[in-house]
Amino acid sequence: MMRESVEDRVLESLRPTQFQLAMLTRLYGLIQTRLSTCPAVAGVGGRVEAVGSFAKGTLLSDKWEIDVFLLLEGVDDAWIEERARSLLYTCLHGLPVISKYSQHPYVTLAMMGMEADIVPAKLVSDPSQARGVERTPFHTRWVKERINPRLADEVRLLKSFLKGIGVYGAETARGGFSGYLAEVLTIGYNGFRGVLEEASRWRPPVIIDPHGAGDPEALARRYRDSPLVIPDPVDPGRNVGAAVTMRSLATFILAARTYLEAPGEWYFHTHQPTLPPVSRAPAVGVCLEGPMYTKPPQDVEGRLARLSSFLATKLGEAGFRVLHHGFSWDGGSRAVAYVLVESLTLPEIEALRGPEAWASVERVSRFIEKRLREGGSVWPQHGLLHGFRPRRIRSALEALGRALGMAPLPWGARVSRAFTCPGPGCEGWCGREVERGSDPTPAWIRLAYTRGRPPS
């Protein structure tokens, strides 16, 4: 059958190789040995545990990464915060370790193209007592108990699908599905197709409990702003879908439906083509420079997402019709945030609606006096006062410039220039990235509706 052959073909490229698994296993063995024989760890009492997709057997072929937890007994949060890092440095002495921090201290060990995140955490015995990263070992154990080789392949398909349509990852900048959520869904609905079939019938807010873990309705009342509510099987008072935004959920529902209608390889991240923009919206962008690579990628991207959203809000307030906003980061010291607008220039005058003609004399007079003072016009029409005034800020670039003073930049970054596309400043790396973003149609949508043929 055509449908299965798409998934079979894709799976070939998603499964890690034996060599890859052997290499990562050796790396884990090295870390495990170092930590469990380390006198400093023995001093406080600790245990080493592999977590994440490597541990669960759901690893993708392009991930040469492992996650390792050092679970420490009899320490408190302050101890972790202040002393865990130096403990790890001592135990891993001589290995290429760099220190990181994202709500919690951890280190990354990078060697031979592989990376291991090593996270110190309190040993907690009851999952309902666990907070933040402390939940990860419980999630890993829950999945390991339920996974089998067939389901592991199904998880790989779902994760690759989520990546392909741009909604994989629970970090703020993405607002998508975490790996654990993908596993909970795949196990709950017995495979990739089962999840898509469920999702194709979803209508937000989606309140589900495939494992009968808790009281999803009560949970929905607590997570009132979440479009996706699903109790965490290891801690039913938590919502595993808390990070998923409406945009991500809507994208997933849409992609599930179109995929089931006509499957295609281009939904999966390993087969994602980069299409040239077909149509372009005008854009204003701001080019940033600075040592952003020294911060955890999640934090930099979260900040860039906030920046583009902030600029979009300000442009909207200035009267521009905002279509989309986004950012790009080269992982190093260059980033760009941009906003797509219907037009880079606003009309000379600005139409305004006033109060009803029979509103309080104060409100009516305020509207009339303002318009006349501004050199504008005002008149009754139907029941309302209408008016217009000369517009002060007509250029999107000027509006962006004014907003930049208050804008949240990533740490260490500074504005190198603001520009428009089209425009004389639309050049270099920043210009190219904005031009690429100026057609916001995702590649999978174009391909789904051209039956896999790239548009001419």
Place this chain on the structure above:
Amino acid sequence: MMRESVEDRVLESLRPTQFQLAMLTRLYGLIQTRLSTCPAVAGVGGRVEAVGSFAKGTLLSDKWEIDVFLLLEGVDDAWIEERARSLLYTCLHGLPVISKYSQHPYVTLAMMGMEADIVPAKLVSDPSQARGVERTPFHTRWVKERINPRLADEVRLLKSFLKGIGVYGAETARGGFSGYLAEVLTIGYNGFRGVLEEASRWRPPVIIDPHGAGDPEALARRYRDSPLVIPDPVDPGRNVGAAVTMRSLATFILAARTYLEAPGEWYFHTHQPTLPPVSRAPAVGVCLEGPMYTKPPQDVEGRLARLSSFLATKLGEAGFRVLHHGFSWDGGSRAVAYVLVESLTLPEIEALRGPEAWASVERVSRFIEKRLREGGSVWPQHGLLHGFRPRRIRSALEALGRALGMAPLPWGARVSRAFTCPGPGCEGWCGREVERGSDPTPAWIRLAYTRGRPPS
């Protein structure tokens, strides 16, 4: 007191002179004699009656006009329609009479700067049996029984005020207050000030019955779209305010409030200055030529009002933000209709909102396929699909040109050109009229808020 002195001063100019009244009385005497001694009238049985403001004693000084009814016994509608005109021509033979028609045949006799409209109608004894113009004699008699010289002056003030703020006249193009409505209100609320004080507290829908004539609530249910409902004292099943549009009512309420706050002569039509435009909105206009003077002014103006409203609707549908629309007619063979817009040019692309991502597959696919076929873009954002497409019609002049094919023109008129202001075609009489209309602020609003000083 300052307030009264404004009205006293204005009244000086509103009262007709003795000479004017004597002249109009002589004209009426002539017509009355001619008609009542005419054998053709005696043949069917008829009676002559003065109606309108001349008969009621509420005439304004700038009106050298009388209205005369020839009330015929024992004839039916068909007789009036087919034979009344030749009856009048026979009886008025030798006088300068021209034939007119506006829902009903009538003639105008014009001599020595005076005009008399002479209207043939069935003699009806019960006002509830009267239709159209047949009601006029009942209205005249009702007012004559209740008016006195003081109230006649108050009616003059109100009529002049309504004219000054542009809401006098029940014809379609105006949608304002009829003379009879002004009289009903003035008598009901005991004077000009009384009416303004009532109006300053109105909030549409305004349902009133100052004469206790009927059941205004029941009437309001019948006239559901009327913002002003007031039973006709001579026929309580009719709404005297039926012609008043929301725009006119809102304008009157607003002007009543601002006048009571600070009276000024500039509210009255005899003191209306023509102010130069202070601010201008871009406009598209269409210049018309043809023998419009051969049709009754009400009909030509009604048609021009429909034309400008039609063009405004079409421009709105094409994506332009419409501020206002209007027309001007020189009373002869030149007219112009225009639409004020926020901008004469639209952006290259057009933003569109699509269905929810979880709407039916048909709706979602239709939206996506259309955008891709049009060379546009489409993407999910929050819960909705968003998109844009290249815009086909970007110029207001082009959109106007396309709408003109289906536009309702006044009879006998043809389009001589379409143009924009500013623009190369914004010249001549048409250009000047559009430029004058491009600041829609009524003079009385500007003057009310600059305390009578014309803006610099």
